[in-house]
Each structure stands twice: as C-alpha cells, then as structure tokens.
Amino acid sequence: MVREFRLRKGDGSLALFVLPVTPFIQNCTFAVCTATNKCAVFDPGGEVDKILKAAKEIGCDIDKILVTHGHLDHMGGAMALKKETEAVLLGPHSDDIMVMNMMKQLFGNFAYYGYPEILEPFCPDGYLNDKDKVSVGNIEWEVIHCPGHTPGHLVYYNKKNSFAQVGDVLFNGSVGRTDLPGSSHADLINSITKKLWPLGDLDFIPGHGEASTFSKERAGNPFVGDYAVM
Numbered sequence: 673m674v675r676e677f678r679l680r681k682g683d684g685s686l687a688l689f690v691l692p693v694t695p696f697i698q699n700c701t702f703a704v705c706t707a708t709n710k711c712a713v714f715d716p717g718g719e720v721d722k723i724l725k726a727a728k729e730i731g732c733d734i735d736k737i738l739v740t741h742g743h744l745d746h747m748g749g750a751m752a753l754k755k756e757t758e759a760v761l762l763g764p765h766s767d768d769i770m771v772m773n774m775m776k777q778l779f780g781n782f783a784y785y786g787y788p789e790i791l792e793p794f795c796p797d798g799y800l801n802d803k804d805k806v807s808v809g810n811i812e813w814e815v816i817h818c819p820g821h822t823p824g825h826l827v828y829y830n831k832k833n834s835f836a837q838v839g840d841v842l843f844n845g846s847v848g849r850t851d852l853p854g855s856s857h858a859d860l861i862n863s864i865t866k867k868l869w870p871l872g873d874l875d876f877i878p879g880h881g882e883a884s885t886f887s888k889e890r891a892g893n894p895f896v897g898d899y900a901v902m
Contacts, residue, residue: 705809820860
C-alpha cells in the first residue's frame with residue numbers, strides 16, 4: 673500500500689509517497705511537484721504493475737525515473753516502467769556499470785527472489801555525476817555521488833524542502849552494507865560524514881525501512897553518529 677510521507681520543513685511544493693516493492697521490501701518513492709503534477713519515481717525495483725497502480729491512485733504523471741544505485745532491488749523494474757510511461761530514465765553514476773553487469777552472477781536465478789524473468793539489459797537515458805541537476809516540474813534535484821555501498825551510488829537532494837532520497841547509503845539507525853563487490857566501508861563513512869551531514873538537518877527516505885532525519889542519525893546512529901566518528 674502506498675503511503676504519504678510528511679515533510680517537516682516542506683513548503684507544499686513537493687509531495688512524497690512511499691510504496692514498498694519486491695521481496696526485499698524496497699522503498700519506491702514518488703516525488704510529486706504539486707504545481708505541475710509531474711512525478712519522479714525513485715528506485716522502481718520491481719512489481720511495475722503495482723507501481724503504475726500507485727501512480728494512478730496518487731494521480732501523478734511519471735516524468736522521470738531516478739535510480740540511486742545498480743542493485744537489482746532498486747533498478748530491476750526501471751526499464752519496464754520506462755516502457756510503460758515513456759518517462760526519462762536517469763542514473764545511477766557510471767561507476768555502477770560494473771555492479772549492474774554482475775547482477776546475474778550475484779543473484780543467480782532471479783525467480784528465487786521473486787523475479788520471474790532474467791533482468792533485461794539496463795540502458796538509462798543517461799548516467800549522472802556529482803553536482804548534476806535534474807528538474808521534475810518545478811522541483812530541482814541536486815545529484816550527490818556517495819560511493820561506499822556501491823561505487824556509483826547517488827543521493828538526490830532537494831534543498832528547498834530539506835529532503836534527500838538516500839538509497840542504501842544511510843538508514844534509520846544503521847548504514848548500508850559494505851560486504852558486496854565494489855563496496856567500501858571507508859568510502860561509505862566518508863560519503864555520509866563529508867557529503868551528507870554538511871547539508872544540514874534533512875528529512876530522508878532510505879532504500880529500506882522507516883524514514884528518519886539527519887539530526888536523529890547524528891545524535892544516535894551507532895555507525896555514523898557524531899560520537900561514533902569523533
């Protein structure tokens with residue numbers, strides 16, 4: 673079931689909705705420009721019919737598909753959603769091409785994970801780089817390259833509404849795993865402390881689990897809280 677996420681500092685220009693998809697319970701986020709009804713869908717990992725039904729329920733027009741990183745549960749449904757909507761598909765950073773090419777080796781039989789067919793080749797309309805800007809309606813997203821969980825992981829930041837879609841970099845009470853090919857714990861901690869914390873106190877939606885705020889994580893996250901990284 674799709675649910676609305678309420679921003680603490682939002683000015684009404686951005687509406688957010690979260691739909692968990694796939695057996696990995698991955699947060700597919702709908703970010704709607706309320707002035708134009710144009711929507712960005714972040715990380716459509718799968719269950720595209722479910723995503724399209726949610727978009728109809730929200731009443732939005734899917735304009736962009738934005739991917740944070742190249743793991744199956746975040747980009748597995750992106751090509752199918754693009755075909756259904758003709759939306760522009762962007763991301764992740766090109767450093768994740770290696771990760772995406774390894775998907776078959778990493779996951780073997782996709783049907784075991786709830787994917788009935790072998791993943792078709794992922795061909796975005798463009799990869800994104802640090803400090804790129806992406807507009808969806810009147811909403812501007814700044815792209816932040818945050819390697820660690822994967823080499824090409826991206827975070828999408830909307831300054832006006834003090835919000836970030838962080839994928840699997842940061843979680844409520846935890847951080848992204850770094851035991852997968854291409855991962856780096858040192859890079860992950862550096863991305864969070866050097867690139868995310870300086871943005872101030874943002875609301876964020878992670879790739880899995882409940883949303884949180886940067887202030888809460890700095891106060892108590894055992895991996896990247898201020899007391900943990902002094």
